[in-house]
Amino acid sequence: RSADRGAFSGRTAFIFAAIGSAVGLGNIWRFPAVAYENGGGAFILPYLVALLTAGIPLLFLDYAIGHRWRGSAPAAWRRFRRWTEFIGWWQVLIALIIALYYALILAWATNYTIFSFDQRWGDDADGFFGEYTQALGGADVTISFDVVPAVLISMIVVWLAVIIVMALGVQKGIAASSIVFIPLLLVMFVILVVRALFLPGAIDGLDALFTPNWGALLDPAVWIAAYGQIFFSLSVAFGIMLTYASYLKKKTDLTGSGLVVGFANSGFEILCGIGVFSALGFMAQAQGVAIDEVVTDGVGLAFIAFPTIISEAPAGALIGVLFFGSLVLAGFTSLISIVEVVIAAIQDKFGLARVPATLWVCLPLAVVSVALFSTTMGLPLLDVMDKWVNEYGIVAAALVSTIVVTYVVRGLPTLRDHLNHQGTFRIRTWWLVCVGGIAPIVLGTSLVLSTIELLTADDTYSGYPGWFVFVFGWLMAIGLVVIAIGLSLIPWPTGSNLFKDD
Ligand code: PHE
Numbered sequence: 001r002s003a004d005r006g007a008f009s010g011r012t013a014f015i016f017a018a019i020g021s022a023v024g025l026g027n028i029w030r031f032p033a034v035a036y037e038n039g040g041g042a043f044i045l046p047y048l049v050a051l052l053t054a055g056i057p058l059l060f061l062d063y064a065i066g067h068r069w070r071g072s073a074p075a076a077w078r079r080f081r082r083w084t085e086f087i088g089w090w091q092v093l094i095a096l097i098i099a100l101y102y103a104l105i106l107a108w109a110t111n112y113t114i115f116s117f118d119q120r121w122g123d124d125a126d127g128f129f130g131e132y133t134q135a136l137g138g139a140d141v142t143i144s145f146d147v148v149p150a151v152l153i154s155m156i157v158v159w160l161a162v163i164i165v166m167a168l169g170v171q172k173g174i175a176a177s178s179i180v181f182i183p184l185l186l187v188m189f190v191i192l193v194v195r196a197l198f199l200p201g202a203i204d205g206l207d208a209l210f211t212p213n214w215g216a217l218l219d220p221a222v223w224i225a226a227y228g229q230i231f232f233s234l235s236v237a238f239g240i241m242l243t244y245a246s247y248l249k250k251k252t253d254l255t256g257s258g259l260v261v262g263f264a265n266s267g268f269e270i271l272c273g274i275g276v277f278s279a280l281g282f283m284a285q286a287q288g289v290a291i292d293e294v295v296t297d298g299v300g301l302a303f304i305a306f307p308t309i310i311s312e313a314p315a316g317a318l319i320g321v322l323f324f325g326s327l328v329l330a331g332f333t334s335l336i337s338i339v340e341v342v343i344a345a346i347q348d349k350f351g352l353a354r355v356p357a358t359l360w361v362c363l364p365l366a367v368v369s370v371a372l373f374s375t376t377m378g379l380p381l382l383d384v385m386d387k388w389v390n391e392y393g394i395v396a397a398a399l400v401s402t403i404v405v406t407y408v409v410r411g412l413p414t415l416r417d418h419l420n421h422q423g424t425f426r427i428r429t430w431w432l433v434c435v436g437g438i439a440p441i442v443l444g445t446s447l448v449l450s451t452i453e454l455l456t457a458d459d460t461y462s463g464y465p466g467w468f469v470f471v472f473g474w475l476m477a478i479g480l481v482v483i484a485i486g487l488s489l490i491p492w493p494t495g496s497n498l499f500k501d502d
Pocket residue numbers: 021022023024025026027098232233234235238240334335337338
């Protein structure tokens with residue numbers, strides 16, 4: 001006999017939780033710059049093609065495996081075929097690594113929401129971020145456990161919030177927080193976009209984003225970028241959507257839900273592009289420079305460009321609270337989805353109840369996350385781990401799963417029938433072509449291209465010492481696969497959820 005795994009109350013709860021996972025930092029700080037750099041307005045074409053031919057099809061694959069085989073990633077993959085269990089553990093380990101550093105970004109965003117009130121960075125956002133994070137940079141990077149107190153406190157707060165939500169369970173914790181946070185995020189972001197649209201220079205920003213460069217469509221790199229953005233943005237092949245689908249009732253319309261999630265995520269992404277580029281247009285005008293000079297993404301966009309905009313714009317405090325508050329909400333609902341992949345696996349493996357499973361996972365995770373990332377090496381560590389876990393974790397895991405499912409196990413027809421059983425949106429042969437053909441080709445190509453790029457670069461990644469990149473990049477990424485295979489060889493206790501019929 002084993003403890004209850006938990007469940008979503010229904011389709012709406014599931015859809016909100018899935019949107020909560022999908023809508024994250026990728027929408028806010030990744031999409032706008034990717035679109036700008038890859039054809040601007042013309043990017044919409046490869047982007048939509050990628051959404052329809054890979055994003056949504058792989059989302060359906062995740063749903064089908066999790067729902068048909070009803071389990072966390074390792075349990076579902078093991079039920080699929082005994083030997084595919086390692087893919088599940090691989091996804092769990094990837095989730096674990098991401099959770100470690102995602103909490104740091106959330107901690108920064110939380111602090112910056114507060115800093116927005118008095119624009120504490122003054123007129124030097126760049127210098128302030130350096131002082132605030134005390135981050136080691138370039139060749140100075142080394143193993144350091146010098147704690148940065150402001151970051152430490154904020155990280156502890158983030159982890160406490162995560163633990164509370166996770167302990168409340170699938171419905172009362174995960175779904176309930178997404179049902180509150182996602183609409184709130186939308187309202188805050190719409191206000192932010194409207195405010196940004198009325199800033200002087202906003203229109204030039206939008207012009208820069210949307211002016212199509214049709215020639216870019218001939219560049220294969222643009223297409224790879226579109227697929228990369230879609231894979232990351234929809235959180236496919238992370239084990240997240242698989243885990244969430246396992247909490248759905250047997251009779252659920254999976255494909256209809258998937259379409260809602262896919263289009264909601266992309267809709268929000270476009271909204272983010274409008275908001276971010278209006279603000280960047282203003283910044284360029286205020287500084288009298290070309291837009292090109294102010295476009296950045298990631299940490300630089302959020303913690304250096306935006307604070308600068310906030311200082312220069314009228315009613316900056318409002319913009320700041322809306323922007324950083326949005327980052328916190330979007331990031332938090334993604335973080336809990338990542339942590340759930342790990343909790344669900346441990347819960348299934350040991351047949352644990354919700355609260356003990358939460359504590360067994362989150363306490364060690366929180367301690368390691370805080371110990372490693374609230375230090376002066378936090379930022380470089382995040383930088384390297386994020387690069388490798390994305391490029392070699394997720395892309396490789398997605399590639400392996402599509403090939404295994406399609407060609408080794410030949411399981412796609414069964415999964416298609418499962419999806420069609422209750423689905424309002426019928427899946428036909430095109431789905432097999434996307435999952436078994438297009439997705440592996442694109443994933444494989446991007447894996448090869450990024451490997452060539454990393455190995456032939458003149459400098460080490462971000463100028464960090466070679467050993468640092470080797471240990472926390474390559475070794476970490478390869479280590480995950482080895483550990484995953486090891487974990488898949490460990491027998492499941494008789495009290496585990498694997499032997500439970502529900
Ligand atoms: N899909 C999220 C986004 O677009 C990112 C994410 C990554 C979410 C990993 C969960 C896990 O930002």
